[in-house]
Amino acid sequence: MAAATRQPEPSDAYDLLVVGGGINGTGIARDAAGRGLSVLLAERGDLAGFTSSSSTKLIHGGLRYLEYYEFRLVREALAERERLLRLAPHVIWPLRFVLPHDEGLRPAWMLRLGLFLYDHLARLRTLPGSHGIDLRSSAYGAPLQKRLNRGFVYSDCWVEDSRLVVLNAMDARERGATVLTRTGVVSARREGDGWVATLRDERGGAERTIRAKAVVNAAGPWVSATLGGTLGINSRAAVRLIKGSHIVVKRLFEGDQAYILQQPDKRIIFAIPYERDFTLIGTTDVPYDGEPGPVSISDAETDYLCGCINRSFDTKITPADVVWSYSGVRPLYDDAAENASAVTRDYVLDVEDQGGKAAVLSVFGGKITTYRRLAEHALEKLKPYFPHLKKAWTGDAVLPGGAMKDADFDQFLAKLKAEKPFLPDETARRLARAYGTRARDIVGTAQSMADLGEAFDGGLTAAEVDYLRTEEWAVTADDILWRRSKLGLRTSPESAARLAAYLDRRAEAA
Structure with missing residues (x-):
């Protein structure tokens, strides 16, 4: 017997219903x-459960986009890179990238010109600029094959992508939004000057009905299905699905630098230091026409990524060296490009209303670097429906945990370690990176590791697990081991099972 649908009460009326808990939806x-709207966000799975946790984990201008003359996108992304580095210094930090010049591919003058433009499209630049290097004498050249004797170095940033999503959701909640995970929007219809939507708890099946003046469709790969199915609207815009896959292997090189490697097919592949003991390699760009749910890397993609490394590094890898892989489906705006790598990474915001009311704004495309500006643009498009909307504010507002003096992570880490000297160095660094100043909410008044409760692999403790349950919507072991952290790389099956059992006990006691 189906669960009865609870009808809307006055408290179930919102200005905005946001469908999708990825980076665009939470942003x-x-x-x-923050602009004074009452907001309900519904995500049918976990926050950042799909595309937003499957990126290459970079905040960057997109050097290769210059080849496709996407100057506006690159300029906007570079500006956001500088801004986000200040607003979330715990989950975003600078990286130096080494770009070897590979004979027979892009000529050196083209690389130099591209980097010159890259440096100067950033109106405000705090990161070091680019320069040429002799790979034969530089430590950067040590892991590379000797045929690669010259190259360039430039700056971009790393981001903990799924944590950035959670931080945006936390800040939304702290500013009054209702954030519901494991909650699907099963239907929605226009009624009067707004929308009536039915939400379903994906764990228990209970349904409720809410009202909203407008809807934001930020469903990622499901944006077209949500628009045409759930909302019943035919759209002018279309989405093109591209699968991107990454592999993780044991660390290939010393140092904190990353490498950007040109390929004969004109693609570029990144090799990036990852979780201190590993190297992240990606990404592929494969047209995808299946269901945009959980996806996995193919043998062909694994072989391709291994081959990319073997073309440039002395250390050779095979599929047997892969310790983990992940894949995601990117919902790019369909600009009719023939090559998947050439499809624009820019975003399109499509608004459809009925007589100037009951609007739905759908997000097509976008990249994690520009999510904040995308959100600002979305609110600009929604302003006609909310004339009392407050002004833009996110450009100077730090994200939860980011309120560090001078945005100085190292200074904050040193202070945390002095306050809690019992924390092992690696645990202190991980907590500071993941939670910033809110790491103190986890360690609290503890004076020893034993005070933090049951211990799991990788320095995870019951205190941290409880924080993730109550503050960050974590429900399952995978939520914690692979999205709130990457401790899955260091967690034994036995410890993962203990964590799952602990979560079950806490859920039963709640």
Whole structure:
């Protein structure tokens, strides 16, 4: 017997219903809540459960986009790179990238010109600029094959992508938004000057009905299905699905630098230091026409990525060296490009209303670097429906945990270690990186590791697990081991099972 649908009460009326808990959905919910709108965000799975946790984990201008003359996108992304580095210094930090010149591919003058433009499209630049290097005498050249004797170095940033999503959701909640995970929007219809939507708890099946003046469709790969199916609207815009896959291997090189490697097919592949003991390699760009749910890397993609490394590094890898892989489906705006790598990474915001009311704004495309500006643009498009909307504010507002003096992570880490000297160095660094100043909410008044409760692999403790349950919507072991952290790389099956059992006990006691 189906669960009865609870009818809307006055408290179930919202200005904005946001469908989708990825980076765009949480970014828009945060911005809207801070501008005085009542917001409900519904995500049918976990936050950052799909595309937003499957990126290459870079905040970057997109050097290769210059080849496709996407100057506006690159300029905007570079500006956001500088801004986000200040607003979330715990989950975003600078990286130096080494770009070897590979004879027979892009000529050196083209690389030099591209990097010159890259440096100068950034109106405000705090990161070091680019320069040429002799790979034969530089430590950067040590892991590379001797045929690669010259190259360039430039700056971009790393981001903990799924944590950035959670931080936006937390800030949205703290500004008054309602954030519901494991909650699907099963239907929605226009009624009067707004929308009536039915939400379903994906764990228990209970349904409720809410009202909203407008809807934001930030469903990522499901944006078209949500628009045409759930909302019943035919759209002018279309999405093109591209699968991107990454592999992780044991660390290939010393140092904190990353490498950007040109390929004969004109693609570029990154090799990036990852979780201190590993190297992240990616990404592929494969047209995808299946269901945009959980996806996995193919043998062909694994072989391709291994081959890319073997073309440039002395250390050779095979599929047997892969310790973990992940894949995601990117919902790019369909600009009719023939090559998947050439499809624009820019975003399109499509608004459809009925007589100037009951609007739905759908997000097509976008990249994690520009999510904040995308959210601002979305609110600009929604302003006609909310004339009392407050002004833009997110450009100077730090994300939860980011309020560090001078945005200085190292200074904060040193202070945390002095306050809690019992924390092992690696645990202190991981907590500071993941939670910033809110790491103190986890360690609290503890004076020893034993005070933090049951211990799991990788320095994870019951205190941290409880924080993730109550503050960050974590429900399952995978939520914690692979999205709130990457401790899955260091967790034994026995410890993962203990964690799952602990979560079950806490859920039963709640």
